[in-house]
Amino acid sequence: MHVTRLDLHHLRRFEAASLAPHPGLNLITGDNGTGKTSLLEALHLLAYGRSFRGRVRDGLIRAGSPALELYVEWQDGAAQTAPSLPPRTHRAGLRHAGGSWTARLDGRDVGHLGELCAALAVVTFEPGSHALVNGGSEPRRRLLDWGLFHVEPDFLGLWRRCARALKQRNQLLKGRAEPAELEAWEHELATTGEALTRARERYLEQLAPHLAQMAALLLPAGGEARLEFQPGWRREELPLADALLLARERDLALGHTSVGPHRADWQIRYTGLPGREGLSRGQAKLTALSLLLAQAECHAGLRGDWPVILLDDLASELDRRHQAGVLAWLIASGAQVIVTGTEPPPGWAALGTPTARFHVEQGRVVAG
Numbered sequence: 571m572h573v574t575r576l577d578l579h580h581l582r583r584f585e586a587a588s589l590a591p592h593p594g595l596n597l598i599t600g601d602n603g604t605g606k607t608s609l610l611e612a613l614h615l616l617a618y619g620r621s622f623r624g625r626v627r628d629g630l631i632r633a634g635s636p637a638l639e640l641y642v643e644w645q646d647g648a649a650q651t652a653p654s655l656p657p658r659t660h661r662a663g664l665r666h667a668g669g670s671w672t673a674r675l676d677g678r679d680v681g682h683l684g685e686l687c688a689a690l691a692v693v694t695f696e697p698g699s700h701a702l703v704n705g706g707s708e709p710r711r712r713l714l715d716w717g718l719f720h721v722e723p724d725f726l727g728l729w730r731r732c733a734r735a736l737k738q739r740n741q742l743l744k745g746r747a748e749p750a751e752l753e754a755w756e757h758e759l760a761t762t763g764e765a766l767t768r769a770r771e772r773y774l775e776q777l778a779p780h781l782a783q784m785a786a787l788l789l790p791a792g793g794e795a796r797l798e799f800q801p802g803w804r805r806e807e808l809p810l811a812d813a814l815l816l817a818r819e820r821d822l823a824l825g826h827t828s829v830g831p832h833r834a835d836w837q838i839r840y841t842g843l844p845g846r847e848g849l850s851r852g853q854a855k856l857t858a859l860s861l862l863l864a865q866a867e868c869h870a871g872l873r874g875d876w877p878v879i880l881l882d883d884l885a886s887e888l889d890r891r892h893q894a895g896v897l898a899w900l901i902a903s904g905a906q907v908i909v910t911g912t913e914p915p916p917g918w919a920a921l922g923t924p925t926a927r928f929h930v931e932q933g934r935v936v937a938g
Contacts, residue, residue: 571691571875572906573613574659575643580635582608587935592926595901596908597918600930606910609935610694610880612640613908616664617692617878618716619683627668637667644690647875662686684719684726691720691877693866697887699858703849707835714770714836717777717865721872725769732762736832739814744825752818760811763831767801767810774799774836776872780864781838787899788856788892793842795860802833855887859896866905876905884909890916897921 572593579586583605589598600606611621611630621630631638641664645657664673664686673680680686701709718725735758742752778797785795803813813829814821821828838857843849849857863879870876879900884893893915900907901923909915918925929936 571644571646571878573642573644573878575641576609576612577641578609578612579639580632581612581638581640582630582632584608584933585632587933589928589935590937591906591908593906594904594923595897595921595925596906597914597925597927598908598910598930598935599913599927600910601912604930605933606930607696607882609930610696610882610908610910613642613690613692613878613880614694615666616640616642616662617687617690619687622694622696622698625668626666631666631668637665640664640666642690644878647873660689662689688719688726691869691873691875692880693862693869693877694880694882695859695862695884695887696880696882699862700851700854702858702861703838703854707833710836711770711832711834713861713865714773714834717773717869718769720869720877721773722769728762728765728769732759732766732831735759735762736827736830740826743821743827746822749818756811756814756818759827759830760809760814763810766831767805767834770831770834771799771801777864777868780868780871781860784860784864784867785838785840785857787895788860789840789853791842792840792853792857794840795857796839796841798837798839800835800837802831802835803829856892859888863896863899867903870903870905876903879905879907881907881909883911884915885911885913 573591576589576591577587578584587609589609598606598609607623611623615621615626615630620626624630626638641662643659643661645659647657660676662673662675665671671683673683673686675686675689702713715729735755739752739755739759742755774797781797782795785792803810808816810830814827817829838861843853866877866879884896888896894917897915901921914927927938
């Protein structure tokens with residue numbers, strides 16, 4: 571998968587801008603504050619339905635404009651999985667006003683942003699990515715669910731059923747509902763929650779060998795990297811249905827559900843390093859990057875097509891040696907990569923592979 575065209579209007583400091591990335595490595599340079607990251611935000615918004623720097627209405631729309639508008643064209647990997655077929659070109663557009671949006675995908679209206687997100691696969695490493703390692707559990711659940719969303723066609727429906735059952739049970743708990751009212755939604759939550767948990771556990775098992783390889787490359791002193799899954803209840807002792815029943819009185823007092831897949835988490839353990847609390851900030855960043863590149867590789871293995879990889883301000887996140895190692899790995903992968911920075915990474919001119927360079931200044935994107 572690679573993006574061939576990106577147009578944006580009224581996004582942060584840009585009135586209008588266009589980018590035609592190369593299928594391989596792309597570098598976007600510019601001084602701090604010129605808008606390099608905003609170009610990555612645009613692609614991330616199309617692929618995730620949100621920015622990695624906050625909500626759309628919190629500064630993403632250019633001041634004085636009613637809405638931002640994005641248009642993207644990309645080619646999928648049909649030629650990789652079926653060499654006799656040419657790559658398929660897809661087109662998508664999004665108009666987002668903060669509280670409302672409209673979108674189109676390949677000439678038809680989009681009823682849910684999930685349809686747009688399912689079509690365009692993007693993996694983003696940015697300065698906040700270390701939260702995957704030392705932050706709360708929500709980003710880690712999202713990483714699992716993103717992977718499943720793109721490789722299991724029925725996952726989104728399952729996730730929505732589980733989320734609806736959880737919401738309904740929480741509303742009943744707040745209203746001090748009778749047991750009979752709770753039982754129906756507890757049954758639905760238990761059924762979908764068990765299935766969701768099995769899917770997450772299975773995906774972590776698929777991700778684990780890719781992470782072990784990436785961590786060995788980026789953080790060899792850590793020893794072997796292992797993933798440990800925490801389902802959100804004492805699953806080894808009792809099924810979710812029983813856990814919900816046992817927690818009912820406590821949950822009625824709390825007004826929300828205290829056990830279940832919405833409390834799931836997972837951790838990375840290094841055989842040669844202390845727990846995540848003992849990792850330095852640099853080690854946490856390298857671990858987060860290992861995770862994201864491992865997920866991109868896992869996605870490619872399961873789907874037969876690499877996602878687009880975005881690396882924001884790589885030089886400020888990694889030292890020169892690790893930058894060179896990451897770029898060499900990405901060149902070998904064949905993925906489309908877009909890197910931002912105030913200057914080229916070390917050895918960029920001698921990479922020995924086709925690259926493209928863009929420069930951002932005064933609200934414009936200039937090729938070359």
